[in-house]
Amino acid sequence: MKTALVILAAGLSSRMGVPKPLLPVGGRSALERALALGRAALVSETVVVTGRFREEVEAALKKLARPHERAVHNPRYEEGMFTSVQAGIFALSPDAEAFFLLPADCCAVSPDTLKTLLQTYERLPAPAVVHPACKGQRGHPPLIPAAFVRDIGSYDGPGGMRGFLSRYPAAEVETGDEGALLDMDTPRDYAALLSYLGLPTYPSEETCLALLREAGAPERVVRHSRAVRDTALYLAQKLRERGVPLDENLLAAAAWLHDIRRAEPDHAGAGARYLLTLGYPDAAILVARHMDWPEEAPLIIDEAALLYLADKLAREDQIIPLEETLRRMEERLSENPEALNNARRRLAAAMEIRRTLREKYGVETPPPA
Numbered sequence: 001m002k003t004a005l006v007i008l009a010a011g012l013s014s015r016m017g018v019p020k021p022l023l024p025v026g027g028r029s030a031l032e033r034a035l036a037l038g039r040a041a042l043v044s045e046t047v048v049v050t051g052r053f054r055e056e057v058e059a060a061l062k063k064l065a066r067p068h069e070r071a072v073h074n075p076r077y078e079e080g081m082f083t084s085v086q087a088g089i090f091a092l093s094p095d096a097e098a099f100f101l102l103p104a105d106c107c108a109v110s111p112d113t114l115k116t117l118l119q120t121y122e123r124l125p126a127p128a129v130v131h132p133a134c135k136g137q138r139g140h141p142p143l144i145p146a147a148f149v150r151d152i153g154s155y156d157g158p159g160g161m162r163g164f165l166s167r168y169p170a171a172e173v174e175t176g177d178e179g180a181l182l183d184m185d186t187p188r189d190y191a192a193l194l195s196y197l198g199l200p201t202y203p204s205e206e207t208c209l210a211l212l213r214e215a216g217a218p219e220r221v222v223r224h225s226r227a228v229r230d231t232a233l234y235l236a237q238k239l240r241e242r243g244v245p246l247d248e249n250l251l252a253a254a255a256w257l258h259d260i261r262r263a264e265p266d267h268a269g270a271g272a273r274y275l276l277t278l279g280y281p282d283a284a285i286l287v288a289r290h291m292d293w294p295e296e297a298p299l300i301i302d303e304a305a306l307l308y309l310a311d312k313l314a315r316e317d318q319i320i321p322l323e324e325t326l327r328r329m330e331e332r333l334s335e336n337p338e339a340l341n342n343a344r345r346r347l348a349a350a351m352e353i354r355r356t357l358r359e360k361y362g363v364e365t366p367p368p369a
Contacts, residue, residue, distance in 0.1 A: 001122060003143070004096040005038035006088035007031070009104040010051025010077040015186045017273050019053040021104035022060055023184060024279035026199050030184065031057065032064055033107035037100075040111035041118065044068060044096065048104075049088040051077025082160035089149045098127075101161070102141035108179030108193050109140060117143040120173045128169040132180045138172065139180030187272075187288075191281040201282035202249070208256035211278075221259050223317035229255035231310035231319060231366055236303075238363040244301070247282075251303045254286035258311060268292070293349035301361070305353050309365070312350035319369045322351055 009021040009031060016023075021031040028036075031048070038046045046069040050057045058071045074087035085101065092099060098121060100114060113132050121130045127145035131138045148168065155164045179197075184190040191201045203211065212222055232255045236246045261270035272288035275281075289304045290311050299305070313319050326347050333340040357363040 004099040005046040010084040030107040041114035049084045100141040105184035106140040113177045133172045187281040202253040227314040227317040
């Protein structure tokens with residue numbers, strides 16, 4: 001039976017902030033892992049659908065592709081994933097009998113899952129969609145009869161591809177493959193996928209220092225980052241003594257790297273995106289939040305809260321009381337009301353974290369130095 005693989009790599013990656021198909025997963029990109037799944041299943045052809053990040057994805061594919069693997073661009077990618085499904089299936093060869101449909105970020109699927117789907121499909125009395133399942137949940141990728149291509153192309157009902165498939169006979173096969181349930185829509189999803197595969201989600205301190213050197217971080221940034229690290233770990237250790245375990249290695253990594261893009265506008269966001277491209281989503285999540293504390297977010301004393309507070313306590317490489325920092329800000333920003341309001345808001349959030357540490361856990365911030 002001739003089968004194909006359609007890899008959906010056309011999305012906006014809006015919640016991730018960087019192209020998901022190119023994110024590293026164990027030394028390979030998500031796209032490369034997706035291609036490897038098709039090769040393991042011995043598909044006759046693979047079509048990679050590109051969209052917003054067309055140039056980047058097609059450049060990566062050019063380095064990776066075998067003769068039966070090619071890209072097709074979906075100019076309507078902003079209209080949603082279903083248009084990318086249509087673009088991909090219309091590019092398939094007419095002799096394809098069935099195709100796997102795989103979002104590029106669903107790259108933790110076991111190759112055995114695709115083989116199981118094929119075996120199940122070949123035993124069916126009539127063509128039907130075969131879904132992998134794990135613990136009662138459907139996962140990726142479904143194996144879809146090529147006979148459905150025309151109807152998919154003309155479908156304009158609700159629900160996109162899921163709505164279309166709900167109208168047709170389907171079989172589910174329990175695979176026990178938890179990787180079939182995982183994607184990388186958000187940095188937290190990315191971290192969960194890496195953890196499932198036994199891969200690190202943040203760098204070692206040694207790697208952090210190497211990254212700072214590689215980025216050409218000024219010495220004052222390195223000194224400040226060291227002070228933030230020491231302060232955050234001081235607080236974490238006090239909490240550990242009171243039975244509140246935190247990931248101190250993660251906290252240290254995020255503290256070292258929180259200002260790695262200090263010279264750029266929105267340096268917190270820029271730093272987080274940079275760390276995502278390196279494969280460190282847990283560190284990226286903390287770095288993204290170190291500058292501003294969301295007003296609507298519940299106050300939980302976790303690694304993000306300690307990093308935020310430590311960053312506000314450390315002025316350059318000195319520990320300064322928050323009240324003193326506020327006084328200095330009010331003097332320096334007296335003629336810039338917007339900047340002053342932002343400074344007050346940020347310091348008020350830090351003071352609330354400090355108050356919670358003191359009242360709930362009996363933890364004091366380190367003395368000024």
